[in-house]
Amino acid sequence: MAIRWSLLLLVMSFGGCNEKQLVKVDIPEGLAADTLMIFAEQTSVEILFDLDSVQGVNTNLVQGVYYSGEALELMLIDTPLRVDYEVETGAYAVFLEVE
Amino acid sequence: MKTPSDYSDNSPIEIAASEWIAKMDRGLSADEESVYKEWLAENSAHWEAISKYQQDWENYDRLAGIHLSDHSKIDPDLLTPDTNQGLRRYKITKLLWISSIPIAALLVIGIFFPFYNRTENATFEIQPATELLARIEKKILEDGTILEVNRGAELKVAYDESTRRVILKKGEVFFNVAKDYQRPFVVNVSGVDVEAIGTMFSIRLFEEEVDVIVTEGIVNVKPNGSTSGYDNNGDNYLKIGQRARVNLMHDTLSVMIMSIDQSEITKVHNWQPRLLQFDEILLRDIIAEFNQCNPIQVTLSDPSLENINLSCSFWSDNVEGFVRLMESSFNMKAEWDGNRNIVLRKIPD
Numbered sequence: 001m002a003i004r005w006s007l008l009l010l011v012m013s014f015g016g017c018n019e020k021q022l023v024k025v026d027i028p029e030g031l032a033a034d035t036l037m038i039f040a041e042q043t044s045v046e047i048l049f050d051l052d053s054v055q056g057v058n059t060n061l062v063q064g065v066y067y068s069g070e071a072l073e074l075m076l077i078d079t080p081l082r083v084d085y086e087v088e089t090g091a092y093a094v095f096l097e098v099e
Numbered sequence: 100m101k102t103p104s105d106y107s108d109n110s111p112i113e114i115a116a117s118e119w120i121a122k123m124d125r126g127l128s129a130d131e132e133s134v135y136k137e138w139l140a141e142n143s144a145h146w147e148a149i150s151k152y153q154q155d156w157e158n159y160d161r162l163a164g165i166h167l168s169d170h171s172k173i174d175p176d177l178l179t180p181d182t183n184q185g186l187r188r189y190k191i192t193k194l195l196w197i198s199s200i201p202i203a204a205l206l207v208i209g210i211f212f213p214f215y216n217r218t219e220n221a222t223f224e225i226q227p228a229t230e231l232l233a234r235i236e237k238k239i240l241e242d243g244t245i246l247e248v249n250r251g252a253e254l255k256v257a258y259d260e261s262t263r264r265v266i267l268k269k270g271e272v273f274f275n276v277a278k279d280y281q282r283p284f285v286v287n288v289s290g291v292d293v294e295a296i297g298t299m300f301s302i303r304l305f306e307e308e309v310d311v312i313v314t315e316g317i318v319n320v321k322p323n324g325s326t327s328g329y330d331n332n333g334d335n336y337l338k339i340g341q342r343a344r345v346n347l348m349h350d351t352l353s354v355m356i357m358s359i360d361q362s363e364i365t366k367v368h369n370w371q372p373r374l375l376q377f378d379e380i381l382l383r384d385i386i387a388e389f390n391q392c393n394p395i396q397v398t399l400s401d402p403s404l405e406n407i408n409l410s411c412s413f414w415s416d417n418v419e420g421f422v423r424l425m426e427s428s429f430n431m432k433a434e435w436d437g438n439r440n441i442v443l444r445k446i447p448d
Binding site: 022024033036037040041045046047048049050051052054066084086088089090091092093094095 | 136139146149212376379392407408409410411412413414417419420421423424427428429
């Protein structure tokens with residue numbers, strides 16, 4: 001649990017790196033295939049991911065006001081999924097981290 | 100619940116919100132950021148006020164750059180990794196070659212057609228690939244009128260107290276005009292006035308004609324300046340589902356009005372951005388969606404890539420972002436094939 005919160009604080013401290021715009025999110029814990037689309041709907045950001053990569057992966061509950069990238073990273077803490085941010089157009093891809 | 104407009108501009112909440120917006124624009128320190136988050140959490144009215152100001156701020160940002168929005172920034176090194184000097188040289192050479200085409204065309208016109216006098220028409224040069232990859236620009240004008248400006252279009256906004264005037268110099272624009280009965284909305288395009296009160300329509304300027312399509316309300320298409328010699332004082336009223344084609348090649352403008360069906364309207368307006376939102380879609384199908392809406396066409400070199408199963412929420416005009424993410428997260432390499440095609444290749448493991 002302590003590690004989880006340390007990671008969360010770490011993500012929050014770097015959260016501003018993605019986007020200027022703050023968004024209000026209320027994303028439940030659940031299967032990534034569902035929650036990532038909820039994230040896209042609530043934040044109006046562009047996102048894409050490979051369904052096979054996210055299959056069976058659960059993401060974390062995230063509620064509050066965050067930068068969009070920050071919220072996305074919080075969702076993916078303790079999961080094998082990682083975020084890629086396309087700086088020029090502000091779009092995200094979520095992919096499976098290969099060890 | 101109060102809406103942001105219920106608060107006067109001088110309320111403490113409004114003042115605080117505007118100060119936060121200004122601070123965010125220059126960048127928040129870590130301390131400021133935590134104070135900001137606390138302030139937002141204190142009261143839902145804070146959140147509403149900041150949302151309103153954020154929207155206004157973005158609108159000002161858009162209006163600040165009349166020809167180029169943030170979305171329209173063009174990266175000359177698109178899809179070209181730093182290490183790939185050969186490909187970059189090839190692209191630069193290609194760009195120079197492409198740039199030389201309109202110059203050569205202008206020289207030919209200058210030599211062989213010295214008396215051709217239709218200079219008010221826009222130039223119709225070949226658009227470079229980088230321009231074709233730019234996002235579709237959305238402008239929100241001071242009265243709330245929304246313009247969707249297709250790639251390569253050029254316009255000038257000239258509002259005054261009596262008239263809301265837009266001068267379309269080149270290309271294609273979709274207009275969603277805010278109602279204002281005191282100030283008509285007029286688009287000047289190559290000797291033609293397209294006048295509306297509150298309605299939706301598109302205008303495309305070609306070399307030889309102006310094409311107007313109405314999707315809501317009524318617009319009047321007429322020659323600007325003197326209307327003597329024209330029937331009905333030059334007025335041509337268009338209703339929903341009607342198209343006017345104005346021939347620019349004659350001394351007096353001739354207007355042909357016809358009805359068109361919804362499928363034709365959709366086809367003409369296909370360039371307008373729409374959200375491609377799919378819970379499950381194959382890569383080949385999402386690429387087909389992009390190709391339907393964009394002049395730049397994407398193809399897959401390897402059939403094994405076609406059946407990658409994706410979920411996505413992506414705007415149809417963001418081909419650039421899509422291709423870049425395919426490169427960075429999906430183990431692919433993008434290469435130009437000619438001036439209009441991008442080929443996605445699988446990088447061998």
